Amino acid sequence: ETGVTQSPTHLIKTRGQQVTLRCSSQSGHNTVSWYQQALGQGPQFIFQYYREEENGRGNFPPRFSGLQFPNYSSELNVNALELDDSALYLCASSLGLPEETQYFGPGTRLLVL
Amino acid sequence: KQEVTQIPAALSVPEGENLVLNCSFTDSAIYNLQWFRQDPGKGLTSLLLIQSSQREQTSGRLNASLDKSSGRSTLYIAASQPGDSATYLCAPPRDSGGSNYKLTFGKGTLLTVNP
Numbered sequence: 001e002t003g004v005t006q007s008p009t010h011l012i013k014t015r016g017q018q019v020t021l022r023c024s025s026q027s028g029h030n031t032v033s034w035y036q037q038a039l040g041q042g043p044q045f046i047f048q049y050y051r052e053e054e055n056g057r058g059n060f061p062p063r064f065s066g067l068q069f070p071n072y073s074s075e076l077n078v079n080a081l082e083l084d085d086s087a088l089y090l091c092a093s094s095l096g097l098p099e100e101t102q103y104f105g106p107g108t109r110l111l112v113l
Numbered sequence: 114k115q116e117v118t119q120i121p122a123a124l125s126v127p128e129g130e131n132l133v134l135n136c137s138f139t140d141s142a143i144y145n146l147q148w149f150r151q152d153p154g155k156g157l158t159s160l161l162l163i164q165s166s167q168r169e170q171t172s173g174r175l176n177a178s179l180d181k182s183s184g185r186s187t188l189y190i191a192a193s194q195p196g197d198s199a200t201y202l203c204a205p206p207r208d209s210g211g212s213n214y215k216l217t218f219g220k221g222t223l224l225t226v227n228p
Binding site: 004042107109 | 117147149154155156157158159162202215216217218219220221
C-alpha cells in the first residue's frame with residue numbers, strides 16, 4: 001500500500017462523453033503526475049502538477065486537462081472521449097524532488113464504447 | 114527524446130532460479146533510474162531507485178545496477194519465487210535541467226516463475 005488512492009476503480013463511458021478521474025496523493029507529497037497505460041504498453045506521461053500548477057505535459061491533446069487542489073489531491077479530466085482513450089490511468093505522487101521515489105496508485109480502468 | 118527498451122519481453126523460469134532483466138535507454142542525462150513491478154490490472158509498485166551517481170542498489174533478493182554512460186541497467190532477482198511473477202518496468206527520468214522529471218517507461222518484461 002502506497003497511500004495513493006484513485007477513484008473510481010472502473011468506469012465505462014461512450015464516445016464523445018466527458019470523464020473525471022480523481023487521485024489522493026500520499027500524505028506530505030506536493031507533486032502528482034498522471035500516466036496513461038494502454039493494454040500491453042508501458043505507462044505514458046500525461047502531465048504533472050506541483051503545488052497546484054501544471055509542471056510539464058506529455059504528448060496529449062488539450063482535451064486532457066487537470067487540476068491540483070490545495071490539499072494536493074488531483075483530477076484528470078478528459079473531454080470528447082475517443083475509443084483510443086480506453087486505458088488504465090495511473091497517478092503517482094512524490095515530494096517534488098527528482099531524486100525521490102514516485103508512488104503509484106492502483107489506477108482507474110476506463111473503457112470507452 | 115528518451116526511449117527505453119527492455120529485454121526480454123517475456124521470461125518463464127522454474128522456481129529457485131536466479132535471473133536478470135535488462136533495461137536500456139537512449140539518453141544518459143538522467144536523474145536516476147527506478148524499477149517497478151506491476152501485477153495484472155494493478156498499479157506500479159516501486160522496487161528500487163538508483164541515483165545517477167550510484168552504480169548499484171540492493172533490496173532483499175533484488176539487486177539493480179546502473180551504467181549511465183552506456184545507457185544500461187539490470188535487475189537481478191535471486192532465488193525466484195512464484196510470487197515474483199509480474200511485469201517489471203524500468204523508468205529513467207530525463208534530467209531536463211528543470212523541475213519536471215517525468216518517468217519514461219518501456220513495455221516491460223513479463224516474468225512467470227513456475228512452481
